[in-house]
Amino acid sequence: MALRMPKVRLYTNQPLGVGANPLLEKGQQHYLANVMRKKVGEHLRIFNGIDGEWKAIITAISQRHISIEVEELIRTQVQDTGPILAFAPTKHDNSSLVVQKATELGASAVIGVFTDRTVPNKVNLEKWRAIAREASEQCDRLSVPIIHDAIKMQHLPVWCQTHKIATTIVADPYSDHSAHLLSSLPKTSPSPLLLIGPEGGFAEAEINLLNVQGVHSVRLGTNILRAETAAIAALVVYNIILGGW
Numbered sequence: 001m002a003l004r005m006p007k008v009r010l011y012t013n014q015p016l017g018v019g020a021n022p023l024l025e026k027g028q029q030h031y032l033a034n035v036m037r038k039k040v041g042e043h044l045r046i047f048n049g050i051d052g053e054w055k056a057i058i059t060a061i062s063q064r065h066i067s068i069e070v071e072e073l074i075r076t077q078v079q080d081t082g083p084i085l086a087f088a089p090t091k092h093d094n095s096s097l098v099v100q101k102a103t104e105l106g107a108s109a110v111i112g113v114f115t116d117r118t119v120p121n122k123v124n125l126e127k128w129r130a131i132a133r134e135a136s137e138q139c140d141r142l143s144v145p146i147i148h149d150a151i152k153m154q155h156l157p158v159w160c161q162t163h164k165i166a167t168t169i170v171a172d173p174y175s176d177h178s179a180h181l182l183s184s185l186p187k188t189s190p191s192p193l194l195l196i197g198p199e200g201g202f203a204e205a206e207i208n209l210l211n212v213q214g215v216h217s218v219r220l221g222t223n224i225l226r227a228e229t230a231a232i233a234a235l236v237v238y239n240i241i242l243g244g245w
Contacts, residue, residue, distance in 0.1 A: 005074065008045065009047070010028050011048065011137055012046055012048050013050060016052070016054050017051065017054075018072065018073075019069065019070065020054075027130055028068045033061060033066060036067075039058065040058050040060060040073050042057070043059055044058070045137075046068070046070065049079060049142065051076075052074070052076045053073075053075040054070045054071070054072065054073055055070075055071050055074050066154070080108045080145075082105075082108040083107060083213050083235070083238050084107065084108060084111065084194065085102045085193075085196070086193050087195070087196040087197075087227065087231050088118045088197055089111065089118055090120070090228055095112070095228075098234070099131045099147070100132075101228075101232045101235070104139045109147070109148060110147050112128075113151060115153045115197060116153070116206060117197075118198045125147060128147045129144075132144050138140075154206075156209070164190060166192075167186075168192060168193045168216070169182065169193070169217075169218060170195045170219075170236050171194070171195065172197075172217035175218050177217065177219065180241070182237070187242070194234045194235065196227055220234060
């Protein structure tokens with residue numbers, strides 16, 4: 001029978017090890033004291049995406065501060081090998097949903113791509129990063145995906161070259177290839193980029209931009225999917241075919 005682990009799990013950007021006393025953010029302290037009603041002597045889990053996951057104990061609680069001490073290693077860190085999700089930001093708040101689900105489904109990084117038919121003209125990176133951290137805490141993930149600065153579509157080829165991305169997979173409802181094409185692609189390091197376009201589709205000039213070596217289009221079923229649905233579906237299909245689900 002598996003040992004029962006503390007339910008509360010928090011992310012920190014500070015080093016972790018036996019005896020470490022990472023400082024908690026104000027929001028995390030409020031969560032421990034006022035939401036979870038934690039007391040001195042109770043435990044939580046903490047991770048930073050580098051040093052693995054650790055068990056920590058609450059050593060002091062005051063009106064303004066909560067202190068913790070790291071006690072023991074629970075899980076060692078593993079390499080983050082998930083794909084990079086690039087998607088055209090959606091209207092309303094659906095982009096936040098995409099970031100959350102991409103985190104849960106193992107994307108190693110997320111980047112917003114502004115296309116000719118993208119409705120929003122900016123993204124809230126701070127919000128996206130907070131969503132990624134919270135989703136990582138909740139889904140027991142050992143890392144938090146990198147949230148890159150958003151770029152324009154015409155800059156994507158140079159961005160991929162800079163980040164040494166050799167394979168790009170584009171979701172295209174009119175592609176001649178089903179998602180099974182992924183099984184024939186060579187595994188690359190770093191992981192491939194999954195590109196999800198806007199709901200109106202890519203403009204002709206953008207399609208021409210993608211007609212280069214290393215870019216493969218696949219269709220995700222027979223239906224036309226909303227942009228956020230396509231992002232989730234692409235990650236699920238990737239995990240089933242290439243991610244070892």
